[in-house]
Structures are given as C-alpha cells and as structure tokens.
Amino acid sequence: MSHSYFWRKLHSLSGILPLGIFLMVHMFINSMATLGQENFNRGVSLLHNIPYLWFFELVVIFIPILYHAFYGIWVVYLTRNNIENYRYFRNWLFYLQRVSAVITLLFVTWHVIGLRFSEGVISNNITFEFVSAALNQPVILVLYLIGLLASFGHFANGLWSFLVSWGITVGEQAQRTAAYGSFVVFIILTAVGINALLAFI
Amino acid sequence: MAKDIRLVIKRQANPKSADYVEEFVIPYFPKMNVVAALMEIQKNPLNAKGDVTTPVAWDCNCLEEVCGACTMVINGQARQACSALVDQLTQPIHLAPLTKFPVVRDLVVDRKVMFDNLRKVKAWIEVDGTHDMGPGPRVSPKVQEQAYRLSKCMTCGCCMEACPNVNPKSNFIGPAPIAQVDLMNSHPTGALQRERRLEALMTEGGIADCGNAQNCIKVCPKEVPLTRSIARLNRATTFHGIKSWFNK
Incomplete structure (x- = not known):
C-alpha cells in the first residue's frame, strides 16, 4: 500500500467521520434557537463549559477540516471536468461536488473567522443577540444560505461517494438506493439548518 | 438523390x-x-x-x-x-x-499508456512452465458469466477519454485496467496473484484516484461493468490494506 492510497482514503473518511458527524451535531445544537433565545444561550454556555473542549475542537474539528480542505484543493486541481460533452447525472454531481467544495471552503473560513475567532483564540461573545444581529443583515443571511446549501450538498454527495470508495455499495441497485438515501440526508439537513437559521431573524 | x-x-x-x-x-x-x-x-x-x-x-x-x-x-x-x-x-x-x-x-x-497500465496491474494469469499440469481448476458458470462481460474490454480508450480524473495532471491509470484486475482475480489460477494485483492498484495513480463520476460505464461501447468492478476492488483493496497493516 502506497502513501497516496492511505491519504486519499483518509480524505474520504475524514469528510464523514468526524466532519459529517460534526456538521449534523452543529445543526442540531443550532436548532436550540428554535426553542427560544434563552435556550440557545444556555446550550452555547453548556458547550463552552465541557471538559477538554480544546482537545475536541483541535482533534475532531480543526485538524480534520484543515486536512480535508488542503487535500481537497489538490483533488479539485487534479480534475479536468468535461460536463459539456458528457452530460450524465453522475458527472454533474461530480462537478458540483468540486464547485460546492470551493464554496464550502470559503464559507467555512469566513464563518470560523467571524464567529469562532472574533475575539481571538477564545470567544465568549457568541450569544443569540450577537448571531441575530449578524443574520439580520440581508447580505450575511444570503451568504449563509448559500454556504449552508453548498456544505449540505457536498456532505450528502460525499456520503454517497464514500460508500462507493470504501466498497460498501457495489452493485448498481445498492448505489441507486444509497443515492436516494443521500438525497434524504440533504433534505433533512437543509430543513433543519434553514429552520435554525430563520430562528435568529 | x-x-x-x-x-x-x-x-x-x-x-x-x-x-x-x-x-x-x-x-x-x-x-x-x-x-x-x-x-x-x-x-x-x-x-x-x-x-x-x-x-x-x-x-x-x-x-x-x-x-x-x-x-x-x-x-x-x-x-x-x-x-x-x-x-x-x-x-x-x-x-x-x-x-x-x-x-x-x-x-x-498512441494508446501505449493503456497497455503499460495493464502491465502495471499484472493483468495476466501466470502459468509457471509449459509442461502438462493436468486439467485447470473448475470455474462456476456464475464466475464465467461475469468474466465474459469483463473480457469484452478492447482497450479502446473511451473510458479514459470520458474520465475527468484521467488527464495530464494526474497519474490515474483509468477504469479499464481496474476491470481487468477484477477479471484476472476472478479466475482460480489468476487468484494466486490476487494480492500482488491489489497492491498494484494501491500504488500512486491507482484505484483511490477514482472520483466516481461514472462516465466510464456510460461511454463503454462493450458494456463492461466498470463501476461495479471499481467498487468491488475498492472493497477488496480496503480489506487488503487493513489486513496487511495488522499483519505488519
């Protein structure tokens, strides 16, 4: 086994575990806002007070994101898209996976700088009021909608691709069923994510 | 007219x-x-x-x-x-x-690269010698049928042409040689070199470079089940990788 095989497989895995799981947990925690302002603020302060928070952030979030992003840029570079001549459904999704990758990368960078590092390494200002003030600016709201859709689409299609790349779905029927399943994941994430976003408006 | x-x-x-x-x-x-x-x-x-x-x-x-x-x-x-x-x-x-x-x-x-890639993944069945080794092993009709579909590959290059991950920037060997590994590994005598072929697929430019655009199966004129072979070998290389790591 060469190193390239290992790193490529790790790229596929890191998108699901931990990043995909983290994305789902993130949307779930955001949804606390739908139950009201105090509920959200309580949830955030609970998260900020769990033990070994720095370890979780570093190992479960930052390192996997940086790895997935940098290796992903290389993967995007290695591709020569050809949807103009080969207009197949899967080829479109393959292309959109790369488009959404770039959008998600820009969005996540902006999002993390703005919300996680707004006050330096430790930010304690994340409250309902703070997020609400930001999202009530139409430009920011639209950018968030685009960023959310891109990351949900990237994750859902990446999930389908992961199942093929790891040899879990082999036959055509299994791959088709997995595609419907990934689409359901996309719809649920979109519904939950947008519902949480609109709770701040 | x-x-x-x-x-x-x-x-x-x-x-x-x-x-x-x-x-x-x-x-x-x-x-x-x-x-x-x-x-x-x-x-x-x-x-x-x-x-x-x-x-x-x-x-x-x-x-x-x-x-x-x-x-x-x-x-x-x-x-x-x-x-x-x-x-x-x-x-x-x-x-x-x-x-x-x-x-x-x-x-x-010049489609030489396709033949080089077949060589790279050892897409042949080794027989050690020309002496009479008796009748070969029996192959079940199910495996024969699958092998026939894979053996129709004519190395024409359509799958390489349609694959977005085959291009001058990448070293990807393309779909065709991967399906030939599936063919050779499915034969009882060919299976003796199974692990060597899997290892060849796990080198740089190997199976992991597939991005699942699945254009190959759409354009293949011989209807070779390329994406099925790729997924089967994704499974086989994953297991082989884990197994060899624990056996190191």
Missing part, C-alpha cells in the same frame, strides 16, 4: 506540430459510417474549399466494434468510427483525435 456530408476534422501533421481544423464535403451514400466517410476523403483529398490537401489519417482494423482501433472523438464524444453511422449523426460531423493520448497524426493516437 445526391446528398453531401460535411465533416469538420481536427488535424495534426505530426506529434510535434500544431493542430488545425479542416472541413470536407463528401458525397453521401446510404448506411455509410464514419470510416467510409474518411475513405471518401482518401479517394479524393480535396477540402471544402476545393484545395488539394493530404488525406486524413486514421486507424482502423476490425470494422465491427471489436478491436477499438478506430476510437476517436465524434461530435464531442469518444466512440468507434466503424459503428458511428452517418445517418444517426448531426451534421456537420466533428471528428477529433482522443485527447487523453499523444497524437501520432490526424486521428491516429
């Missing part, structure tokens, strides 16, 4: 010269294919402007979509010129050489 066919052909005099486009107008006859159209140019090498030009060079051999030699880009898609019927093509008919291989001249390309 006399009808004319208009061809727009991307040409190149030799591997090092610049490419250019030349148009041709040739007489139509019923049921003609692209090879027949190119033969008309060969008979009377005049371009659409009426100037004398060099006849367009192309490769062909079997003329029944079995050898893969006449594979070229016809109206944007890779396919065989012999099975591309003029009646079914929109005009003008655009012909170009395959873009993933070095051009030799006009529509002739």
Whole structure:
C-alpha cells in the first residue's frame, strides 16, 4: 500500500467521520434557537463549559477540516471536468461536488473567522443577540444560505461517494438506493439548518 | 438523390506540430459510417474549399466494434468510427483525435499508456512452465458469466477519454485496467496473484484516484461493468490494506 492510497482514503473518511458527524451535531445544537433565545444561550454556555473542549475542537474539528480542505484543493486541481460533452447525472454531481467544495471552503473560513475567532483564540461573545444581529443583515443571511446549501450538498454527495470508495455499495441497485438515501440526508439537513437559521431573524 | 456530408476534422501533421481544423464535403451514400466517410476523403483529398490537401489519417482494423482501433472523438464524444453511422449523426460531423493520448497524426493516437497500465496491474494469469499440469481448476458458470462481460474490454480508450480524473495532471491509470484486475482475480489460477494485483492498484495513480463520476460505464461501447468492478476492488483493496497493516 502506497502513501497516496492511505491519504486519499483518509480524505474520504475524514469528510464523514468526524466532519459529517460534526456538521449534523452543529445543526442540531443550532436548532436550540428554535426553542427560544434563552435556550440557545444556555446550550452555547453548556458547550463552552465541557471538559477538554480544546482537545475536541483541535482533534475532531480543526485538524480534520484543515486536512480535508488542503487535500481537497489538490483533488479539485487534479480534475479536468468535461460536463459539456458528457452530460450524465453522475458527472454533474461530480462537478458540483468540486464547485460546492470551493464554496464550502470559503464559507467555512469566513464563518470560523467571524464567529469562532472574533475575539481571538477564545470567544465568549457568541450569544443569540450577537448571531441575530449578524443574520439580520440581508447580505450575511444570503451568504449563509448559500454556504449552508453548498456544505449540505457536498456532505450528502460525499456520503454517497464514500460508500462507493470504501466498497460498501457495489452493485448498481445498492448505489441507486444509497443515492436516494443521500438525497434524504440533504433534505433533512437543509430543513433543519434553514429552520435554525430563520430562528435568529 | 445526391446528398453531401460535411465533416469538420481536427488535424495534426505530426506529434510535434500544431493542430488545425479542416472541413470536407463528401458525397453521401446510404448506411455509410464514419470510416467510409474518411475513405471518401482518401479517394479524393480535396477540402471544402476545393484545395488539394493530404488525406486524413486514421486507424482502423476490425470494422465491427471489436478491436477499438478506430476510437476517436465524434461530435464531442469518444466512440468507434466503424459503428458511428452517418445517418444517426448531426451534421456537420466533428471528428477529433482522443485527447487523453499523444497524437501520432490526424486521428491516429498512441494508446501505449493503456497497455503499460495493464502491465502495471499484472493483468495476466501466470502459468509457471509449459509442461502438462493436468486439467485447470473448475470455474462456476456464475464466475464465467461475469468474466465474459469483463473480457469484452478492447482497450479502446473511451473510458479514459470520458474520465475527468484521467488527464495530464494526474497519474490515474483509468477504469479499464481496474476491470481487468477484477477479471484476472476472478479466475482460480489468476487468484494466486490476487494480492500482488491489489497492491498494484494501491500504488500512486491507482484505484483511490477514482472520483466516481461514472462516465466510464456510460461511454463503454462493450458494456463492461466498470463501476461495479471499481467498487468491488475498492472493497477488496480496503480489506487488503487493513489486513496487511495488522499483519505488519
């Protein structure tokens, strides 16, 4: 086994575990806002007070994101898209996976700088009021909608691709069923994510 | 009824010269294919402007979509010129050489890389000696059927041409040799070298470079189950990788 095989497989895995799981947990925690302002603020302060928070952030979030992003840029570079001549459904999704990758990368960078590092390494200002003030600016709201859709689409299609790349779905029927399943994941994430976003408006 | 066919052909005099486009107008006859159209140019090498030009060079051999030699880009898609019927093509008919291989001249390309890749993944069955080793192992009809579908690959290069991950920037070996590993591994004698083939697929440019665009299975003229083979070998290489790591 060469190193390239290992790193490529790790790229596929890191998108699901931990990043995909983290994305789902993130949307779930955001949804606390739908139950009201105090509920959200309580949830955030609970998260900020769990033990070994720095370890979780570093190992479960930052390192996997940086790895997935940098290796992903290389993967995007290695591709020569050809949807103009080969207009197949899967080829479109393959292309959109790369488009959404770039959008998600820009969005996540902006999002993390703005919300996680707004006050330096430790930010304690994340409250309902703070997020609400930001999202009530139409430009920011639209950018968030685009960023959310891109990351949900990237994750859902990446999930389908992961199942093929790891040899879990082999036959055509299994791959088709997995595609419907990934689409359901996309719809649920979109519904939950947008519902949480609109709770701040 | 006399009808004319208009061809727009991307040409190149030799591997090092610049490419250019030349148009041709040739007489139509019923049921003609692209090879027949190119033969008309060969008979009377005049371009659409009426100037004398060099006849367009192309490769062909079997003329029944079995050898893969006449594979070229016809109206944007890779396919065989012999099975591309003029009646079914929109005009003008655009012909170009395959873009993933070095051009030799006009529509002739050098597909050597495909054969190098077959060698890389050890796509053969080793028999140690020419002496009589008795009857070979029995192969179940189920495996035979699967092997037959895989054995239809004619190394034409359509899957390579349509694959977005096969290009000058990447080292990806492409779908065709991966399916041949599936074929060789499915044979009881071939299976003796199974792990060596899996390891070859796990080197740089191997199976992990597949991005699941799945264009290969759409364009394959022989309907080789390429994506199934890729997924099967994704599973086999994953297990092999984990197993060899724990056995290290």
